[in-house]
Amino acid sequence: xxxxxxxxxxxxxxxxxxxxxxxxxxxxxxxxxxxxxxxxxxxxxxxxxxxxxxxxxxxxxxxxxxxxxxxxxxxxxxxxxxxxxxxxxxxxxxxxxxxxxxxxxxxxxxxxxxxxxxxxxxxxxxxxxxxxxxxxxxxxxxxxxxxxxxxxxxxxxxxxxxxxxxxxxxxxxxxxxxxxxxxxxxxxxxxxxxxxxxxxxxxxxxxxxxxxxxxxxxxxxxxxxxxxxxxxxxxxxxxxxxxxxxxxxxxxxxxxxxxxxxxxxxxxxxxxxxxxxxxxxxxxxxxxxxxxxxxxxxxxxxxxxxxxxxxxxxxxxxxxxxxxxxxxxxxxxxxxxxxxxxxxxxxxxxxxxxxxxxxxxxxxxxxxxxxxxxxxxxxxxxxxxxxxxxxxxxx
Amino acid sequence: xxxxxxxxxxxxxxxxxxxxxxxxxxxxxxxxxxxxxxxxxxxxxxxxxxxxxxxxxxxxxxxxxxxxxxxxxxxxxxxxxxxxxxxxxxxxxxxxxxxxxxxxxxxxxxxxxxxxxxxxxxxxxxxxxxxxxxxxxxxxxxxxxxxxxxxxxxxxxxxxxxxxxxxxxxxxxxxxxxxxxxxxxxxxxxxxxxxxxxxxxxxxxxxxxxxxxxxxxxxxxxxxxxxxxxxxxxxxxxxxxxxxxxxxxxxxxxxxxxxxxxxxxxxxxxxxxxxxxxxxxxxxxxxxxxxxxxxxxxxxxxxxxxxxxxxxxxxxxxxxxxxxxxxxxxxxxxxxxxxxxxxxxx
Numbered sequence: 001x002x003x004x005x006x007x008x009x010x011x012x013x014x015x016x017x018x019x020x021x022x023x024x025x026x027x028x029x030x031x032x033x034x035x036x037x038x039x040x041x042x043x044x045x046x047x048x049x050x051x052x053x054x055x056x057x058x059x060x061x062x063x064x065x066x067x068x069x070x071x072x073x074x075x076x077x078x079x080x081x082x083x084x085x086x087x088x089x090x091x092x093x094x095x096x097x098x099x100x101x102x103x104x105x106x107x108x109x110x111x112x113x114x115x116x117x118x119x120x121x122x123x124x125x126x127x128x129x130x131x132x133x134x135x136x137x138x139x140x141x142x143x144x145x146x147x148x149x150x151x152x153x154x155x156x157x158x159x160x161x162x163x164x165x166x167x168x169x170x171x172x173x174x175x176x177x178x179x180x181x182x183x184x185x186x187x188x189x190x191x192x193x194x195x196x197x198x199x200x201x202x203x204x205x206x207x208x209x210x211x212x213x214x215x216x217x218x219x220x221x222x223x224x225x226x227x228x229x230x231x232x233x234x235x236x237x238x239x240x241x242x243x244x245x246x247x248x249x250x251x252x253x254x255x256x257x258x259x260x261x262x263x264x265x266x267x268x269x270x271x272x273x274x275x276x277x278x279x280x281x282x283x284x285x286x287x288x289x290x291x292x293x294x295x296x297x298x299x300x301x302x303x304x305x306x307x308x309x310x311x312x313x314x315x316x317x318x319x320x321x322x323x324x325x326x327x328x329x330x331x332x333x334x335x336x337x338x339x340x341x342x343x344x345x346x347x348x349x350x351x352x353x354x355x356x357x358x359x360x361x362x363x364x365x366x367x368x369x370x371x372x373x374x375x376x377x378x379x380x381x382x383x384x385x386x387x388x389x390x391x392x393x394x395x
Numbered sequence: 396x397x398x399x400x401x402x403x404x405x406x407x408x409x410x411x412x413x414x415x416x417x418x419x420x421x422x423x424x425x426x427x428x429x430x431x432x433x434x435x436x437x438x439x440x441x442x443x444x445x446x447x448x449x450x451x452x453x454x455x456x457x458x459x460x461x462x463x464x465x466x467x468x469x470x471x472x473x474x475x476x477x478x479x480x481x482x483x484x485x486x487x488x489x490x491x492x493x494x495x496x497x498x499x500x501x502x503x504x505x506x507x508x509x510x511x512x513x514x515x516x517x518x519x520x521x522x523x524x525x526x527x528x529x530x531x532x533x534x535x536x537x538x539x540x541x542x543x544x545x546x547x548x549x550x551x552x553x554x555x556x557x558x559x560x561x562x563x564x565x566x567x568x569x570x571x572x573x574x575x576x577x578x579x580x581x582x583x584x585x586x587x588x589x590x591x592x593x594x595x596x597x598x599x600x601x602x603x604x605x606x607x608x609x610x611x612x613x614x615x616x617x618x619x620x621x622x623x624x625x626x627x628x629x630x631x632x633x634x635x636x637x638x639x640x641x642x643x644x645x646x647x648x649x650x651x652x653x654x655x656x657x658x659x660x661x662x663x664x665x666x667x668x669x670x671x672x673x674x675x676x677x678x679x680x681x682x683x684x685x686x687x688x689x690x691x692x693x694x695x696x697x698x699x700x701x702x703x704x705x706x707x708x709x710x711x712x713x714x715x716x717x718x719x720x721x722x723x724x725x726x727x728x729x730x731x732x733x734x735x736x737x738x739x740x741x
Contacts, residue, residue: 041501104513115497118578119571128579132483133514134537134684138731141618150618150732151543152536154484154514162532166547173550190493193501194509251477251522251531256510268528383510384519386531 003168004228004240005392007087009079009182010336012221012323013048016060017082022340025348026368030322032205032217038187042196046205048219048324049187050075063143068127070107071220075329076140076184079222083180084144087226087238095177095232098149099141100166101224102159102183104328107131109188140184149176156382157290157325158249159183160223160332161390165247167227177232182224182332191327192218198257206293206325207352208318209302209364216292219324223332225339242342245375245393246277252385258296263304265387266290270308270377273389283375284314284391286347288334290379291318291364292325297381302360314377317365321351331380331388338376338392346370399601401552402741403608404559405469406692407461408595409434410680415464417696420704423679430582431573431590432681451511451520452488454567457594458517459524462561466525469598470605475557476530477521478548479565479596480540482684484514484533486567517565525561538649538728540564541593541685542616542736549614552601563596564685582682588652591681595688597695609698612636612721613737625663625733629725632735636721640666643737644719645703647694649687649726651677659730672715674707674722687726691736694722698740 008018013031015021024031035043036051052060054069061077063069080099089097110127117124130139137152149170153162160183167181195201195218202215228238250272252265259265274281290301305313319337326333341347350364374394381387411426412419414437426432439448439456448456466474483489488511495504510516515533522531530551534543541564548560573590576582582590599611613635617628633640646667650657661667680689697703701718705711724736 104515112493112496115493118575120574122578125578128575131579132537133535134482134540137536138618148617148619148624150536151534151539151616154533154535155518155531156513156515166532169547169550173554175550189496189501191509193496193504194492194506194512196501197504197506197509199506249530249532251519251528253519253522253526253528253531255523256516256519264528382515383513384515384531385522386515386519386533 001172002230003171003244004233005225005242005244005339006228006238006240007083007226008336008339009082009086010221010223010333011050011075011078012326012333013050013219014322024322026346028349028351030351032324038192040189040192045201045203046217047187048217050220068129070130071109071186072103072105072107072184073130073136073139075186075222076101077143080140080144080180080224083224083226089226092178097147097178098170098176099147100151100163100179100181101137101140102153102163102328102332103133103136103185104154104156104159105185105188105191106133106136108190109186112189155386156384157327158331158380158382158386158388159328160330161380161388162249163332164225164335164390165249165388168244168247171227171229177229179227180224181227183329184222185220185327185329187218187220200294202293205352206321208291208293208320208350209298209357209362210353211355211357213293213295213298216294216320217324219326221323221326221333222329223336225335240395241339242392242394244390246273246391247389248272248276249388252387254385257383259300263300265385266301266304266381267307269387269389270304273391277391279375281309282312284377285373286315286341286376288338288376288378289316289318290381292320299357299359302357302362305362306360313362315347315365315369316362317348317350319348334378335390338378341373341376342392342394345373347373399553399555401549401599401601401611403611403695404598404600404606405465406597406608406695407464407468408692409436409457409461410595410689411435411591419679420696420706423706426589429589431568431570434592434594452485454485454487454517454565455511455520458521458565461594461596462521462524465561465597471559471598474525474527474559474561474598476560477518477527478544478560478562479518479533480544480685481514481517481533481535481565482537482540483566484535485512485516486569486572488512490569490571521561537684537732538726539616539732539734541688542734546614546616548599549611558602559598559600561596561598564593564688566593566683566685568592568683583653583655586652586654589681591683591686593683593686593688595692607741609695610739610741612739616734618732620731629735632737636737636739638721642721643723644715645672645674645722647674647676647690647722647724649677650675650709651682659727663727664725672703673709675709679706690724694724694738698722698738
């Protein structure tokens with residue numbers, strides 16, 4: 001069964017919508033800069049912030065600003081609303097819609113601000129909703145409306161990709177006709193400091209796949225795609241942008257935060273995704289790599305890329321140097337990028353690259369390429385070895 | 396689409412009852428007046444290597460022990476995927492890191508607490524414990540966390556995409572987080588309910604030649620406040636199972652002793668007021684987001700042993716006139732998320 005992508009929406013460090021994001025990607029404009037909004041003592045660290053206050057985000061989202069404003073779901077409402085509007089979803093008649101969203105941070109920004117009050121007194125009870133992952137997804141779903149199943153996935157940095165995989169499975173099962181799937185993640189002191197304690201944040205701009213890479217820059221944002229069955233496309237007269245032709249989720253089953261030396265999880269995710277799309281590795285036009293810029297990820301991802309593609313490597317780049325690593329939203333934001341690549345026939349350059357990793361010698365794109373893009377492979381690899389790959393293909 | 400039958404092959408639990416056994420069916424531990432009860436853990440040092448016990452938080456130890464016990468009991472040596480439901484993830488490690496951040500600032504934080512705090516840590520530890528390189532995912536969606544995980548596994552099993560899965564629910568509860576969730580209204584004032592934790596799961600598969608406890612005949616979840624859509628969803632579940640409402644021998648509810656939670660069950664499901672046998676699990680295992688895994692476990696045990704354990708019976712009624720063949724499990728959360736599971740004797 002074909003799964004059509006009929007709408008996309010995103011907000012991230014390089015754009016508050018698809019159009020702005022497309023402009024930044026096609027002009028090599030990075031959104032990485034010093035901390036402005038996150039409250040941290042490490043404010044010289046580079047991050048991929050969405051340069052808007054929560055109040056400004058709420059206005060963009062069309063949300064009542066007198067209510068408790070939580071960053072993750074606000075980002076989610078903006079991107080999900082854009083995707084639904086892009087797909088032209090209005091009256092769906094008897095068609096059944098589901099919403100699947102990935103996040104890890106959820107309302108942690110509010111939690112870290114009011115934790116002491118939340119656990120000791122009633123003074124901040126008004127800020128208790130929406131605070132956890134399920135709340136965050138239902139908040140987004142309720143602001144869009146029309147969903148008869150809402151669920152949340154949290155598989156760290158592959159959450160958004162796994163939400164899209166579930167969306168496709170829900171359509172294939174015949175239970176749903178339209179699924180809005182993706183993820184949202186805001187910066188929080190909690191996970192910024194978590195990554196900092198792991199010593200994998202670069203104090204300079206990240207350099208994916210470069211020999212000198214020294215870590216990642218955290219980012220934030222949201223991305224959603226609208227998936228439809230053929231039946232829904234026909235009934236709603238939707239205009240498909242591309243198809244989600246394959247996907248796979250595999251587990252490295254090796255270590256909580258490091259990937260195995262031979263990149264088994266990433267290898268399985270990519271090769272099974274290609275197999276599920278009935279493609280050969282040589283059919284892939286472009287790979288939007290996970291490419292965070294950490295020594296461990298980029299090395300093991302490169303090893304896995306060599307195992308899958310050997311010496312006939314498709315075009316490869318990482319877009320993390322534009323947006324930063326938006327963790328649970330990354331897979332969904334990059335799925336939106338993949339759809340843009342297929343639709344507009346271009347592959348974005350990997351910024352800040354100079355010398356290849358000696359062990360694998362992979363050279364990512366250093367300039368944008370305009371070309372017919374038939375199949376994009378999008379990688380998302382998470383803590384815990386939760387590795388997923390998606391393939392978006394031309395109609 | 397292929398349509399394979401799905402069986403429950405094994406179950407294992409750590410809970411507020413005695414761990415890794417089913418003796419609660421005869422004489423459960425009781426907790427009169429308690430508002431929060433934590434799991435009664437087995438002696439992990441007897442079950443896991445000393446360095447593993449030392450390095451891992453409680454919920455991770457529970458995950459390793461329960462998953463390995465379930466795999467052993469199933470008769471399989473490997474599963475094709477791991478599907479975890481956890482409303483809140485690793486609360487103990489999350490709170491430890493959060494308290495460090497809130498009370499001591501950003502300079503003295505411990506990486507291990509962060510590493511063990513992401514919600515998917517549990518599922519990834521299970522992946523490692525079971526040496527499973529297959530599909531691995533974590534659902535964190537309030538009171539339908541376990542059901543969402545089960546639905547994903549069920550769809551992949553019925554379509555033939557995978558042949559076996561470990562499906563589970565894990566949640567921890569601390570005293571401080573309990574106070575927060577009392578404020579949020581999840582743990583209600585009044586009533587007889589108590590908050591618990593969850594740590595249970597089982598192997599389910601489409602395989603014929605292994606241990607079978609019961610069959611999973613339907614899994615349906617709906618997000619709605621509309622009673623008509625709720626009724627349609629129940630009808631769809633009955634249709635999936637090929638039965639009518641009269642074939643249901645008992646309903647395992649999420650009634651937990653919290654007044655407004657409980658009232659919704661009787662408002663939503665007419666059959667609960669029309670003489671149908673009403674069961675519960677939360678008065679024995681406590682309430683937690685993924686705690687419905689115990690309702691699934693208890694219902695499966697009833698079907699396996701062809702009896703309704705009287706300790707589950709909310710009405711303490713007479714024994715069933717017939718052997719139970721079909722049990723409907725219904726859980727709602729906030730009267731918005733509703734899940735129906737039908738288990739059948741096999």
